[in-house]
Amino acid sequence: MGTYILRRVLYSIPVLIAASMLIFFFVSAVGDPLAQVRAIPKVSQETIHHIIVRKHLDKPLIVQYGYWVENAVLHRFGTTLLGDNPIWPDLRLALSNTLQLVIVSEVVAVIFAILVGVYSAVRQYSAFDYAATTFSFVGFSTPVFWLALILQVLVTNIFLAYGIRIFYTSGFSTPGVTGLLPSILDRLQHLALPVITLAFVSIAQYSRYLRASMLEVINSDYVRTARAKGLLTRQVVMKHALRNALIPFATVVALDFGAYFGGVIVTESVFSIPGMGLYFIRALNAADLYPIMAWLIVTAVMVILFNLIADILYGILDPRIRYD
Amino acid sequence: MTEHPRETTREQREPGVTRRGVEEQQAPLGAAGDPGLRRAAPAGRVQPGEAMATASLYEEGLEVESRSVWRLALRRFLRHRLAMASLILLVLIFLAGIFANLVAPYSYSQINLSDAGLGPSLSGYHFFGTDDLGRDYFSRVIYGIRTTEAVAIFTAVLSVALGTLVGAVAGYFGGWIDNLLMRLTDLVLTLPALAVLLVASALLSTDSPITVSFLLAAILWTSLARIVRGSFLSLKENEYIEAARASGASHTRIILRHMLPNSLGPIIVNGTLTVAVAILIEAVLSFLGFGIKPPTPSLGSLINDGKGQMLTEWWLVTFPGLTIVIICLCVNFIGDGLRDALDPTQRRVRA
């Protein structure tokens, strides 16, 4: 198992290098790093020339890539072009906020998806199953940002009408809240709506997926064997069937992590959560390529990391996988 | 996706009755109680025994068979009530978009300050209300549909073309071409699609529907490429492909004439579902202000326009959003119906 994990980690390295090249050349191809500087009339030609030399923008692209990698590794992505602010501290804070949001959403989504998926599969074509199917289709068809806006309108209007503050509709915490329990409660009140928004679509997808793989497993020979042994239905479903259905499901959930970083862009910008999404939108609006590239790299690392976790999970869940 | 090793094919050997006919026509529910209740031959496949016939004879056979397969699929689709209802509704919505200038009671940007901030009502045909400038949101949504449907359909066509091409080449030729193309799709997947699109559309400052379509298609082709590749890889092993190759058919001919028709089902389903995905992503881009920008109307940018007043004028975000939900629901239901119709292995047994 140890060597298996090590091999997977080593395998991730070339993937990360390829991803970093893709990111650098893609961003360099679509954007001009100096566009924003040139747009400011006060900036003199000398200043621009100074920036070009300092950031090696006069060198061939492949050399620029080398400098950029060096900068990223040794100086934690360096500084922004305008204002020369260090990138990493802001990005790290954004990442930790986003991870809180994403992990809570994923946990909520997985719990609900398992409940809905298992019950739908066991009671195939029941009223519940049809309701769950309809819900899933609505989930596939709803724009995340619109759902976020509608939730905001609803909760705000409830607050305005009745004066009850159930959930906050923007921000990540209330300034001035102290103490462990009050601040946890405050955080949860801020997290609730973004989590509902993010989990909504995931529950729709995951529950469908789990339902399908449960159905396949439930009709398998070994589940029939389990029933023929005289096990309780609960044991047959929750142990023999679910344990097998979880193998592909765990992989799908882990791999879906990358999509979450797309999802947070929209959710965070609607709910003004100071995370990766908001950071990304700010960097885009400033048209500063360096934070954008740093963001893409951090995201790619997250995706690769969760690919790795998916592989390891797969190895743990399925004894048929050989490690050597 | 990581492939999951599944042992699905459970052959039932019956030495007592080993004529080919018995195996093909195996009655539903064999000895092991196969709950799938699958019918004999999968759609569009020719039995291996016939494969050694000459290519021309074989082609005739295929045509007769595939025609009836498509007719069967059509009949199954027509029986799918939800899909049919969705299709009719979607056609109506799309027609309204195409003939927006005839259907919409007002123009897209007509300002009428005396009607500003009206809620939805039947009077004055302001079904979806008006904004602070008195612009009629029903009309704006209809014009928005026009842009959105054009972008979505164009995107789907582009991405199906690209996905099919890459998948077919990778699956048919295999080897290093396959490896290269598949690693490329893997790599595209390490970045969140939305982020890449946002970077591209923000930095290229594109706002024309056609460039947005190209950008969307450049991201969305990967899933179909994988599907087509998988289908081609398995088709390649069939003996009739060997037979066609032995009879001297060119690569292009084998791909177009023998393999593509047999992969058409998943391609059609994926193409349909891509329409819904394209609508959703285009809406996000426009909502964030990076996709299609005013004055070109789109459903996403309408929501962006309305979001400033949404707490008092809730209809400004609600109706364009609901329109997106309804269109995408229709597309997804149609896709579901097509999947049922084109993939007969997923038949239903009512308990």
Add this chain to the structure above:
Amino acid sequence: MPEPVLSLRDLTVEFHTDDGIVHAVDHVSYDVYPGETLGVVGESGSGKSVTVMSLLGLVPQGRIMSGQALFKGRDLLKLPDKELRRIRGKEVAMVFQDPMTSLNPVFKIGDQIAEALQAHDPGLSEDDARTRAIELLDLVGVPQAPRRAEQYPHEFSGGMRQRAMIAMAIANQPSLLIADEPTTALDVTIQAQILEVLRAAQREMKAATILITHDLGLIAEMADRVVVMYAGHVVETADVGTIFHAPRHPYTLGLMGSLPQVGRDDEWLRPIPGQPPSLINVPPGCPFHPRCALSEGRIECRTRLPELAPVDGEYHLSACHFKHELRERSEELLRHMEGIA
């Protein structure tokens, strides 16, 4: 004869599909007596497996339309799910066709056997269940049982997996063992070993056995009595000697004809002409008549379903309108079939 362990009467099972109603089992009746091995033979799709599996509630999609299944005086078809569960795996145990897919791939072999024990004896400790599981593996001839119990199914060969399946089936000393094509999926060399294990297990447990198979060779070797099924119907039943030497149904005769015989010049098989009917559109009258050499277009065969009635003596039953003609004409009919094929 003593009281039967299991007595089936008029069992009818249907499947409702998009294409129509599948009549998988149609008014099937037979008895199983203590200690005997009853062979149930027929082509795939004849309903031989569905019959027994629906008794135990193992065919969730199947609808039991009518019938009675008396097991030790209780009608299995009327038992509530809870009671039926207590019978499954304890009183009636099954060995399935494909050992490659019948064991759960993610649990250890020993645990899967121990689970069968604990399901019917909740007081049994983990350790005791494990010890007993190892004993059972040893009993069915799995070498190095303590080590093998800790392995997963994919580490077992097909024959070893089937042994494990048998160990699981006999764990609770059932009074009825159902073996559904227990050797079909195995190599020929392994088949004989598995049969030996099955026979030994049966002796040990003194259980009655229903052996479901399409293989007449297996029937000849293992069965005491035989039930022949065709298109969801029982067409003939008799003791094994009678079935082989004096079959009184043209379908049984056809099966004999398609059995390779040592010492005959022609080693090729004589198949029954035609194909088994679709169970959605079962032919009217006798379901076998379109393929029957004896029918020869007789109106009765096409219009009236023959009853399962005594041939000579109480225990030899055949469902053929013209069963008595078979006595004289069997050789002629076999030649006739050969001619068509």
